[in-house]
Amino acid sequence: MTAPYHSIVIGGGHNGLTCAAYLARAGKRVxxxxxxxxxxGAAVTRSFAPGFKVSACAHLLHQMPQDIITDLGLIRHGLVFAAEAMPTISLAADGPHLRLPARVNGGLSGEDVTAYSTFMARMRRFAAHLRPMLSRTPPRLGTGTAADNGALLRLAWEIRSLGRTGMRDLLRIIGMNMYDLVEECFASPALRAAVAFDAVLGTNFGPRSPGTVLTFLYRLAAESGACGAAMAQPRGGMGTVSDALAAAAQAAGAEIRVAARVARVAVRDDRAVGVLLADGETIAGRHVISNADPRTTFLNLLGAEHLDTGFVRRIDHFRQRGLTAKVHLALSAAPPFRDLALAGLRSRMIIAPSLSYVETAFNATKYGDYSASPAMEIVVPTASDATMAPAAQHVLSAVVQYAPYSHTDGWSAVKQNFLDRIIETIETYAPGLRGLIIAAELLTPADIETEFGISGGHWHHGELAFDQFFMVRPVPGATQYESPLEGFFLCGAGSHPGGGVMGLGGRNAARQVLKKAA
Amino acid sequence: MSDAANRPPHFKQPLLTTPFHSRTRACSTVDQFVAWAGYTTVDVYTTVEQEYFAIRNACSVYDLTPMVKYRITGKDAENYLNRLVTRDVRRVKPGRVAYSVWCNDDGHLIDDGTIFRLETGEFLLCTAARQLDWLLDSAIGFDVAVEEVTESIAALSLQGPTSCAVLKALGLRGVERLRPFDIGRFVLGGADMTVSRTGFTGDLGYELWMTPADAVSVWDRLMIAGASSGIRPIGSQALDMARIEAGFIMPNIDFVPAEASVRIGRGRSPFELGLEWLVDLKKGHFNGRRALVAEQKRGAARRLVGLDIDGNKPALKALLYADKSCRREIGAISSALWSPTCKRNIALGLVDAPYFETGRQVWAEIYLCRELEWERRVARGVVVEKPFYAPARRKVTPAWDR
Structure with missing residues (x-):
């Protein structure tokens, strides 16, 4: 029997690894x-056809803060970017594509170009004031403790320090939907849609859904301090980020075991005391930190018998069904996007020609169907990184909005039809694509659930919405990375600040564990 | 055609009738009915006093059918209930009943009720109010089935010193050997009947559980068998007198069910309600345990206690003070009664620390309406142990059967 670990982290996703790295750097046995x-976890590179590799879930690095990269020495541990500061190109079926950041091109009027830069400056200013709260432990309401009161005051000050007009503007728009806001600001349908698309990417929202201005600001806030000038593509795919995090954690002294499935959290005297592996091994630890999503964490790993009904009810009601699918295409040549040469493919392409296109795509999922004409975020990793495919061949990776977690007719019956619809949609912008396809893979939210062990298959481990956000994320009783059970913590995307390959959840959790353990 | 199919639509029949209705209706002389859990039930048959004395001196029959009943079955039934309620259900053997309470996450009472362990993996939970939502949410993560069976079980409560004699006269051989909280199975005129030695009066008594089809014949046989033992149907008002004497609490009277309260601070813990004997903090996790452990460390700020008030005017809803001049308010009375059997003016009230300790003196501000003229009295009260009335026969086995 070995001495118990200071901390056992369940799940080696990017947050789990980040958490372990910070704990190990603090001298703890992890x-x-x-x-x-x-x-x-969901930041991995894997093969999907012989010779073809892809970032199987997240495919761009745009929210990892530069200070985590620096703290953990991730560059030293192997993180290299194949592309940085990637522009966004909103594909047009005919006529010029829209390129962002906007220039006077692509049929965009001078007014819209100015309006776009004014809009982004306004949003970035708000985002800059929201950004500090991402790396902090959110306060709890009603505790009366100095730490919580201080944090609430800081939050109030951040908003107040926008000035009278700025604060009024932020409070006016923060509960709004993106559809209304972009209509106020721009004339170009493509520009409106391109901006609104970022607000709904990876969510259960359409542009008209309330709260989408919040998700947009949130995304901007996370991107504002990020490495690689926001949109970046790691060489070797997202797996490189995870490998670098793992190497950094190990260098700091953390142990990492793969193929070690945790069956249950071990509980004694109402305290987490370790874990029980699926193969029957028990490992003792004074702190157990779950990188898994809240439902898996509490209902599967811990078990309802250790929790109160009201808390279990909140976990059960936590909205964590994904609405986002992923498509991978192995291509015998570069995808023939109209008017885009190989250099043009080193960008983030989106299919969101108009607001109503995106909203209509969203409508279908309300009734348990996939979007007949989905909106998409497309990258061609091989345009910047030859290691992902055999020579001269290419990979196309697309995030597809929207696909319900469970289809009315059952995914097995309609999955091929959906893939065909996706390929047809892309082909509208890349005529002749179909003839180049060597292999194709579609991951529905249900597949994402199975492959990555995320209950519901939501990228953020749960919807980012006002009622599941910041102080109440994932649910009251499990905020501040803690849980109702002594010694049991959370560090995954289900906690503040949520998903996106950021690592902040892991870092914040490590700080909270150290504070508790002190 | 089933009863449900024959029934008019719910909006035309807002209150259901129990399977005993034809009989209870016939016995009602003053036409005083009250709605209880969606059923129309008798509040008073003749006079409250007459019915009360049947409970205390002879044998009373109370239609218990509206009592909400949940059947809980499945592999995890025991674990499920053990997590739900404050007592250790593992200690309740098949064929036994346990009185318990259950709490929300804050350790505040949702309700109290009785758990019948019919078989190892089959329980019946009986409570005053419906709470299927809480029970179903509590089932998340447990292999268990929770089903409301209120309508499929008719029930009568037979309480009083001659209740065992009545059951023996009815032909239930060996019923006197049932210990308190035992469950027995009997056959009566070809009909199966379950009898538990349980009740809400603090005296010798039984509860009879049967299928609705047998209800009327059981009632008729009971009335014949009990004629010489002073049997009498009673309404809710008489029962309420007996339960105050027995020190039992009522939801919405002595506490507000936690999940139904709207205002912050209205929830009450089992410690505050004087029910710590029902709380087993050592049995493992259960709903509200962490909050109750913390509350135990803090110590109780108030407590529901028994009070003996001077004079003979029931201190209904009176405010309580530390001083006769009524300057320092320390609590309020939730149930009050001139107890005809104890010959004492008794009450249940929530009292702040440290005044809830036994023997402490408090002052009750009582308002009396005498022919539309209001009088204010300040009466001395003393905190006393509950129950107010607890005859030895309630626990004796074999039970009195004469």
Whole structure:
């Protein structure tokens, strides 16, 4: 029987690894247990056809703060970017594509170009005031403690320091929907849609859904301090980020075990005391930190018998069904996007020609169907990184909005039809694409649930919406990275500040564990 | 055609009738009915006093059918209930009943009720109010089935010193050997009947559980068998007198169910309600345990206690003070009664620390309406132990059967 670990982290996703790295750097004995054969969770690179590799879930790095990269020495541990500061191109079926950041081109009027830069400056200013709260532990209401009161005051001050007009503007728009806001600001349908698309990407929202201005600001806030000038593509895919995090954690002294599936959290005297692996092994630890999503964490790993009904009810009601699918295409040549040469493919392309296109795509999912004409975020990793495919061949990776978690007719019956619809949609912008396809893979939210162990298959482990946000994320009783059970913590995307390959959840959780352990 | 199919639409029949209705209706002389859990039930048959004395001196029959009943079955039934309620259900053997309470996450009472362990994996939970939502949410993560069976079980409560004699006269051989909280199974005129030695009066008594089809014949046989033992149907008002004497609490009277309260601070813990004997903090996790452990450390700020008030005017809803001049308010009375059996003016009230300690003196501000003229009295009260009335026969086995 070995001495108990200071901390056992369940799940080697990027937050789990970040958390372990920070704990190990603080001199604690840490063990990371990953169920899969490799670390990374949803930030992994894997093969999907012979010779073709892809970032299987997240495919761009745009929210990882520069200070985490610096703190953990991720560049030293192997993180290299194949592309940085990637522009966004909103594809047009005919006529010029829209390129962002906007220039006077692509049929955009001079007014819209000015309006876009004014709009982004306004949003970035708000985002800059929201950004500090991402790396802090959110306060709890009603505790009366100095720490919580201080944090609430700081939050109030951040908003107040926008000035009278700025604060009034922020409070006016923050509960709004993106559809109304972009209509106020721009004339170009493509520009409106391109901006609104970022607000709904990875969510269960359409542009008209309330609260989408919040998700947009949130995304901007996370991007504002990010490495690689926001949109970046790691060489070797997202797996490189996870490998670098793992190497940094190990260098700091953390142990990492893969293919070690945790079956249960061990509880004694109403305290987490370690974990029980699926193969029957028990490992003792004084703190157990779950990188898994809230439902998996509380209902599967811990078990309702250790929790109160009201809390379980909140976890059960936590909205964590994904609405986002992923498509991977192995291509025998560069995808023939109209008017885009290889250099043009080193960008983030989106299919969101108009607001009503995106909203209509969203409508179908309300009734349990996939979008007949989905909106998409497309990258061609091989345009900047030859290691992802055989020579002269290419990979196309697309985030597809929207696909319901469970289809009315059952995914097995309609999955191929959906893939065909996706390929047809892309082909509208890249005529002749179909003839180049060597292999194709579609991951529905249900597939994402199975492959990455995320209950509901939501990228953020749960919807980012006002009622599941900041102080109440994931649910009251499990905020501040803690849980109702002594010694049991959370560090995943289900906690503040949520998903996106950021690492902040992991870092914040490590700080909270150290504070509690002190 | 089933009863449900024959029934008029719900909006035309807002209150249901129990399977005993034809009989209870016939016995009602003053036409005083009250709605209880969606049923129309008798509040008073003749006079409250007459019915009360049947409980205390003879044998009373109370239609218990509206009592909400949940059947809980499945592999995890025991674990489920053990997590739900404050007592250790593992200690309740098949064929036994346990009185318990259950709490929300804050350790505040949702309700109290009785748990019947019919078989190892089959329980019946009986409570005053419906709460299927809480029970179903509590089932998340447990292999258990929760089903409301209120309508499919008719029930009568037979309480009083001659209740065992009546059951024996009815032909239930060996019923006197049931210990308090035992469950027995009997056959009566070809009909199966379950009998538990339980009740809400603090005296010897039984509860009879049967299928609705047998209800009327059981009632008729009971009335014949009990004629020489002073049997009498009673309404809710008489029962309420007996339960105050027995020190039992009522939801919405002595506490507000936690999940139904709107205002912050209205929830009451089992410690505050004087029910700590029902709380087993050592049995493992259960709903509200963490909050109750914390509350135990803090110590109680108030407590529901028994009070003996001077004079003979029931201190209904009176405010309580530390001083006769009524300057320092320390609590309020929730149930009050001139107890005809104890010959004492008794009450249940929530009292702040440290005044809830036994023997402490408090002052009750009582308002009396005498022919539309209001009088204010300040009466001395003393905190006393509950129950107010607890005859030895309630626990004796074999039970009195004469």
């Amino acid at each position: 063990l990371v247990l990953e169920a899969a054969d490799r670390v990374g």
